[in-house]
Amino acid sequence: MTEIPFRINSRVAVRPASPAPMTITSVDSTAIPNPPNQLGQMTKLIDQNYTDGPSPCQTVIGRVQAVARISAQERREQLVEAAIRVMSSEGLERATTRRIAEEAGTTQGVFHYAFQDKNELLTAVVGAITLEIEKILRRSVDPKQGLAQAINDAILGVWSYVQRDDGLQLMQYELTIFCRRTEGFEWLAEWQYARYAASTLEIFTESLQGQKLNITLPELTNFIVAAVDGLIIQYEVLHDVSRTENDIRNVVTAACALAGISPPKRVTSLL
Known part of the structure; x- marks a missing residue:
């Protein structure tokens, strides 16, 4: 499937009353999912018979918990820095959300938790x-x-x-x-x-x-x-x-x- 280039969508941005310092607003950190209790209970059964290092379930949960430990503000800053690197080296047309997320070492799903849309990232x-x-x-x-x-x-x-x-x-x-x-x-x-x-x-x-x-x-x-x-x-x-x-x-x-x-x-x- 051909990836859609980085574009500003048709939603009209609101002009501020006067030029003011740009700030990056935070996103509720609770939006980042934590492993549900049911998943933890299920993995206990699997892990009982897995003795060769961390089990696959433990590895996945560890990664999710690591993502959760990064605040929404930190994630936004990482994505902004990654976007600047990609746009500077590859140009605006190649700066897709997937490419920016890859540069930031995360996923498109995390990108959309951090930013409402690509317009917000561009701003x-x-x-x-x-x-x-x-x-x-x-x-x-x-x-x-x-x-x-x-x-x-x-x-x-x-x-x-x-x-x-x-x-x-x-x-x-x-x-x-x-x-x-x-x-x-x-x-x-x-x-x-x-x-x-x-x-x-x-x-x-x-x-x-x-x-x-x-x-x-x-x-x-x-x-x-x-x-x-x-x-x-x-x-x-x-x-x-x-x-x-x-x-x-x-x-x-x-x-x-x-x-x-x-x-x-x-x-x-x-x-």
Whole structure:
């Protein structure tokens, strides 16, 4: 039987009132079945005559109990991580629920205990990736160094992330395009982009330190986010690191000139 590719079904997702941090909700752990008492009683009769190590029944029950010991939240996180790995290495079309469950070391049945449907998994994947980029921005920037340095370091932090895994970046573009083309899920692509811009603006605001700018900080942030998006696409097509490094320096210089501030004192090489 041909396996159905990973698709978003026709159920329309509900747009949130405003962009908010994505959270992965838990599932009632009681949904994971435990061996019934009747099964335990039956296996006692079989095990009485099975002396060569654990009996087949004991082995099966042990596996079920091991699954039950993993919380629903942990299982969801495992499946989200597995989905990201599969989508990054094999593409969105090949990321079936069966393939994702296999990558997570579980079954499709457990998958459907953890997630209501594939739409819910997709939303969790987008949320997880977005929050990871926010963490990268935070780790890359020291607000005490001022706005110019924050601009430089934020761009370099994101760029290092892009260079580490081509497949991961391509997967994010696939997800964005997929959401934009799927009725009822356009908001998810908008939410993702809004989160990127909001996180960047928040860090730049902390780095401003009372400096006066020629344009508003949101305008500067939008310019930088759009410029970095263009550089990422260019790199994914050409894979020219030298050209990209030069273009990044030009974007930092242009952003500082637009804002009317001095360029950063430290420019760290990407290599």
